[in-house]
Amino acid sequence: MTSHDVNRPEERPQDRPYDIVLYGASSFVGTLTAEYLAAHAPDGLRWALAGRDVAKLERLRERLAVDHPECAALPLVRADAGDLTSLRDLAARARLVASTVGPYLAYGQDLVGACADAGTDYLDLCGEPEFVDLMYVRHDARARETGARLVHACGFDSVPHDLGVYFTVQQLPEDVPLRVDGFVRSNARFSGGTFASALQQMARGRQMLAAARERRRHEPGPVGRTADASPSAPRYAGEVGAWALPLPTIDAQVVERSARALARYGPDFRYRHYAAVRSLPVAVGGVAAVGAVLAAAQVPPARRWLSGLVKPGEGPDAARRAASWFSLRFVGEGGGRRVYTEVTGGDPGYGETAKILAEAALCLTRDAVPEVAGQVTPAVAMAEPLTARLAAAGIGFRVAALR
Numbered sequence: 001m002t003s004h005d006v007n008r009p010e011e012r013p014q015d016r017p018y019d020i021v022l023y024g025a026s027s028f029v030g031t032l033t034a035e036y037l038a039a040h041a042p043d044g045l046r047w048a049l050a051g052r053d054v055a056k057l058e059r060l061r062e063r064l065a066v067d068h069p070e071c072a073a074l075p076l077v078r079a080d081a082g083d084l085t086s087l088r089d090l091a092a093r094a095r096l097v098a099s100t101v102g103p104y105l106a107y108g109q110d111l112v113g114a115c116a117d118a119g120t121d122y123l124d125l126c127g128e129p130e131f132v133d134l135m136y137v138r139h140d141a142r143a144r145e146t147g148a149r150l151v152h153a154c155g156f157d158s159v160p161h162d163l164g165v166y167f168t169v170q171q172l173p174e175d176v177p178l179r180v181d182g183f184v185r186s187n188a189r190f191s192g193g194t195f196a197s198a199l200q201q202m203a204r205g206r207q208m209l210a211a212a213r214e215r216r217r218h219e220p221g222p223v224g225r226t227a228d229a230s231p232s233a234p235r236y237a238g239e240v241g242a243w244a245l246p247l248p249t250i251d252a253q254v255v256e257r258s259a260r261a262l263a264r265y266g267p268d269f270r271y272r273h274y275a276a277v278r279s280l281p282v283a284v285g286g287v288a289a290v291g292a293v294l295a296a297a298q299v300p301p302a303r304r305w306l307s308g309l310v311k312p313g314e315g316p317d318a319a320r321r322a323a324s325w326f327s328l329r330f331v332g333e334g335g336g337r338r339v340y341t342e343v344t345g346g347d348p349g350y351g352e353t354a355k356i357l358a359e360a361a362l363c364l365t366r367d368a369v370p371e372v373a374g375q376v377t378p379a380v381a382m383a384e385p386l387t388a389r390l391a392a393a394g395i396g397f398r399v400a401a402l403r
Helices: 028-040 056-068 071-072 084-092 108-118 129-146 159-170 192-202 207-216 251-261 280-297 300-307 318-322 351-366 378-392
Strands: 018-024 047-051 077-078 096-100 121-124 149-151 179-185 226-228 235-237 242-246 267-278 326-334 337-345 394-402
Touching: 018 028, 018 351, 028 047, 028 056, 028 351, 047 056, 056 071, 056 077, 084 096, 084 108, 108 121, 108 129, 108 149, 121 351, 129 149, 129 280, 129 337, 149 351, 149 378, 159 179, 159 251, 159 267, 159 326, 159 337, 159 378, 159 394, 179 242, 192 337, 226 251, 242 251, 251 267, 251 378, 351 378, 378 394
Parallel strands: 018 047, 018 096, 047 077, 096 121, 121 149, 179 267, 226 267
Antiparallel strands: 179 326, 235 242, 242 267, 326 337, 337 394
8 A cells, every 4th residue: 555644543633513514405315325424423423414405404404414414413514616705614513525516627626625724534426537636636645745645536437437447457367467457337317517517528638638647747656567448448347247348437547546546556556447338339329429428528509419319417216226235246257266256236326326335434433444645546445444335335346256
């Protein structure tokens, strides 16, 4: 693991009013996260709801108190993405801030800076590579100085993928070259926030590449080791019996950064990230659809029309979420051994994302985790403790076969 000069646990902020502040609590995913925390918060947890509309927060608190009367006393904190003073006040009052307010490139930058300055741990649901790279360049060094852990992509993007690869690596020999392929299947629809973020990134190709280049100029690489998660060509993957289409999501980048930071991934690590599609016609149609959306995202009127189809903050009803599922199959090889592992769960875009964000917040504030700081991945910040929490909460991690 990489090492930083950081505050020891007893030096981290303990005397602040709140352990966890959920920012954007009245959004669709924010509400689900608040409901999860209300049902699972341990005794003594000091947590609060935050957002720009106090009336909405009050209504949310009233709904939570119906099933959890103790929530009637939940503190409410007004904070607005456009009001830097309120964000700094929010960060100064919390040990950890978990943010659901996206697209993050538009609404999240000042909060990350406020948390880095205050030494406050920060989590979000960001799947926007440009935002993550910009936040590294602007705030990683300051966060390492103050001891803040800045952990992006703490929902379905990208915790099951990041921890799933880490879990797979744990089943393979140490100190040998490792190869892992990940295959994603799900019947769920994209969340409004995820769709909005994807459209924004598609329309900002040049800016995204520029941010990635700037990050590479600032970020040190591993010494004496290599890690690569570059996309590869579509193929038929006999090991999972499906067509494998490269997925251009942030997940592979997160896995690569974990592999660069953690020596357990071996001296030469390679990861490939795919969508697994059983039917060839469906696979071809999926590629065509992604290409069409990518082309349309470059034209402002078309992009505005697409963005109106699924708006951020909107989501499916409870019955639709209950019928949704995901399955991640990983195939790992190294040292003459091959392992098949699987991570499974329910609705990835909403229910499981809220669960993952809430459990990650509880993990960083309640569990014994690695003493790191700066912008770090979920696996670097809390691999084993968070895996254990998610497994106890119903997300499956299992070894399907070992040869």
